[in-house]
Amino acid sequence: MYVTVRGVPGSTASAPASSAPEPGGPGEPSRRLVRGVPATVLALGVVSFFTDISSEAVVAVLPLYVTAVLGLSPVAYGFLDGVHQGVSAAVRILGGWWADRSRQPKWVAVTGYGVSALSRFLLLPVTGFAALTGVVALDRLGKGLRTGPRDAMIADASDPSRLGRDFGVHRAMDTAGALVGPLLAFAVLVAIPVGVGGYRSVFVLSAAAAVIGLAVLVIAVPQRRRADPAVAAAAVAAPRMRWRDLTDRRLRRVLVAAGLLGLLTVGDGFLYLVLAASGSFGASWFPLLMVGTNAAYLLAAVPLGRLADRVGRGRVFLAGHVLLVAAYALTATRPGGAVAVVAVLLLLGVFYAATDGVLAALTSRLVPAASRASGIAAAQTVVALSRFGASVGFGLLWQLTGRSTALLVVGVGMTLVLPVAAALLRAPRTAVTR
Numbered sequence: 001m002y003v004t005v006r007g008v009p010g011s012t013a014s015a016p017a018s019s020a021p022e023p024g025g026p027g028e029p030s031r032r033l034v035r036g037v038p039a040t041v042l043a044l045g046v047v048s049f050f051t052d053i054s055s056e057a058v059v060a061v062l063p064l065y066v067t068a069v070l071g072l073s074p075v076a077y078g079f080l081d082g083v084h085q086g087v088s089a090a091v092r093i094l095g096g097w098w099a100d101r102s103r104q105p106k107w108v109a110v111t112g113y114g115v116s117a118l119s120r121f122l123l124l125p126v127t128g129f130a131a132l133t134g135v136v137a138l139d140r141l142g143k144g145l146r147t148g149p150r151d152a153m154i155a156d157a158s159d160p161s162r163l164g165r166d167f168g169v170h171r172a173m174d175t176a177g178a179l180v181g182p183l184l185a186f187a188v189l190v191a192i193p194v195g196v197g198g199y200r201s202v203f204v205l206s207a208a209a210a211v212i213g214l215a216v217l218v219i220a221v222p223q224r225r226r227a228d229p230a231v232a233a234a235a236v237a238a239p240r241m242r243w244r245d246l247t248d249r250r251l252r253r254v255l256v257a258a259g260l261l262g263l264l265t266v267g268d269g270f271l272y273l274v275l276a277a278s279g280s281f282g283a284s285w286f287p288l289l290m291v292g293t294n295a296a297y298l299l300a301a302v303p304l305g306r307l308a309d310r311v312g313r314g315r316v317f318l319a320g321h322v323l324l325v326a327a328y329a330l331t332a333t334r335p336g337g338a339v340a341v342v343a344v345l346l347l348l349g350v351f352y353a354a355t356d357g358v359l360a361a362l363t364s365r366l367v368p369a370a371s372r373a374s375g376i377a378a379a380q381t382v383v384a385l386s387r388f389g390a391s392v393g394f395g396l397l398w399q400l401t402g403r404s405t406a407l408l409v410v411g412v413g414m415t416l417v418l419p420v421a422a423a424l425l426r427a428p429r430t431a432v433t434r
Contacts, residue, residue, distance in 0.1 A: 040157035041166045043220040044150055045173030050213030051113060052177030053184065054120060054206040055139070059084075060182035060290070061189065065199045066132070076129055080136050087140035088147075089384035096148030096377030105149035105156075105373055106223045112146025113214045115139075120207035124200060148377030153221070155364035155372055163364065164313055167357030168305020175298040181206075182291055251366045251375060255382050257421040258359060261321050262386030264414040266328070266394045266407070268293060268348060274331050274403050275341050289345060296349020297356075304353045305361070313362040314425035320354025321418060323347050328411035332404040359383070 066072045066080060095112060099105035119139035126132050151167075158166040185202045192198035272289045308316040327347035334340045360376050367375030390410075397406040 036162070037166060037169050038157040040221060041154050041170055042173075043216065044154060045170045047113070047213045047217045047221065048150075048170065048174035049177040049180075050209045050216065051116070052174050053181040054177075054209035054213065055116070055143075056178045056181030056290075057185040057202050057206045057209070058120070058123070058139075058181075060185045061199055061202050069196055069199060070127055070129075070132070072129055080133060083133055083136050084140055087137045088144040089381050089388065091141055091144030092148055092377040092381045092384070093374060095145035096152070096374035098145070099149035099152060099373040100371050103370075104223070105152050106217070106221060108373075109146045109149040109153070110214070110217055112142045112144070112149070113210070113217055114142070115145065116142030117207065117210035117214050118142075120203060120210045123203045123206075147380060148373040151360045151364070151376045151380075152373035155361070155376070156369070160365065162309055163361035164305040164308035164316070164358055165302065166305070167361045168302040168308075168353070171305075171353070171357040172298050172301040175294050175301065178294045179291055179298060181209075182288070186288075248366060251363065251378070253424040254359075254363060254366060255379060257424040258379055259382045259386045260417050260424075261414065261421055262383045263390050263393075264410050264417060265321075265324065265387050265390050266410055267387065267391040270391070270394055270398070270403075271327065271331050271344060271348065271407075274407065275344060277403070278337075278341075289341075292342070292345035293348045293352070296346045297352045298349075300350045300353035301357065304350070305357055308354075308358045308361065313358050314422075316354050317358050317362065318418060318422055318425065320351045320358070321414060321421075323354065324351045325411050325414050325418075327351065328407045328414075332407035332411070 062080070066076065095108060099108040102108065116139050119135050119142065122135045122138070126135050154166060154170055155163060184205060188202050188205065189198045192201055268290070275289065304316055304320075324347070327344050330340060330347070331344050359379055363376050363379040364372055394406060394410060397409060400406075401409070
């Protein structure tokens with residue numbers, strides 16, 4: 001049995017789905033939409049939908065904008081990509097701590113979304129490398145600040161027994177935006193193919209989408225609303241966030257497991273490059289590989305969230321990594337052919353659906369409510385930093401051994417680590433902190 005909240009004294013996790021609805025809580029029919037998903041979760045999903053349209057439209061064109069339009073070198077783009085990965089990871093715990101300490105997760109999230117929206121406008125006049133680096137860092141600072149508080153609000157608004165489903169719904173809406181963003185950018189560049197005008201048009205639309213997402217957050221998302229009034233009362237009476245809550249043995253085991261697996265999780269871009277090198281498709285189709293992965297993620301997020309609630313979140317999290325090993329093996333041994341390309345994209349998308357929201361749901365039940373945003377942010381930081389290390393290490397391995405050998409080595413490594421991670425995630429039924 002993996003980490004679970006079932007059977008925890010005082011927990012509502014084991015309560016049947018038909019438990020009486022709480023006045024004002026997510027069980028109240030007027031507060032529920034779309035098969036019982038809390039309105040707060042749906043509103044945060046809409047916020048993430050528009051924000052991902054904004055961010056992914058920029059991400060889709062930034063490499064070409066930096067190198068082909070601004071004339072900067074690939075090394076400069078590599079540095080920008082490092083800033084893109086690292087800044088967010090570095091400030092996520094800060095965002096979680098701020099939300100827990102202030103008990104104002106909504107307004108910490110508003111600050112994060114607002115900072116990212118501001119960066120979209122600053123993209124328009126910026127052309128120099130230093131200024132562009134500052135804008136990218138500002139965008140990632142906003143993402144780092146908002147992610148933990150947002151996920152804490154999802155956890156607070158959800159019935160504990162349906163956390164996996166609700167995170168799956170949110171991630172599906174988020175990923176829908178990640179699908180639309182690159183397609184929007186592709187359409188704009190097709191319509192305005194020459195010069196800087198097309199790119200700046202993408203930035204203008206990106207800024208507009210960011211503002212819409214921020215407005216929805218301010219207007220439609222309430223301040224923290226807890227699923228269980230008893231839990232809410234306990235949280236009010238409880239002391240504020242304590243750093244020692246993040247040293248709980250159960251949380252440490254999850255963080256170590258996630259970190260070990262993260263160190264062997266190769267960035268999607270490397271797999272896409274191997275697929276492209278097989279000659280199965282033209283270079284113009286390369287940006288659409290991300291769309292294919294996100295489409296699979298979108299379709300699988302909710303079903304896998306529901307499955308995680310039923311069979312155990314740790315099990316689904318591990319199963320996702322098994323699929324990732326299959327993606328490595330398929331990419332390394334049979335990268336050619338449309339069928340193989342589609343299969344790899346499906347495996348990647350389902351991997352994300354089985355791990356991203358599921359890890360947040362898993363972590364949120366392992367820390368007291370007063371430290372929830374910090375706990376979720378800690379897990380996200382561990383994953384982001386370990387994957388950053390994985391990307392750097394894989395690049396060196398590729399350079400030394402070749403792409404197929406490097407993928408097989410990482411796949412074998414993850415196969416060996418999976419039993420260790422399973423042992424770390426296996427925990428007694430008791431003692432899940434609220």
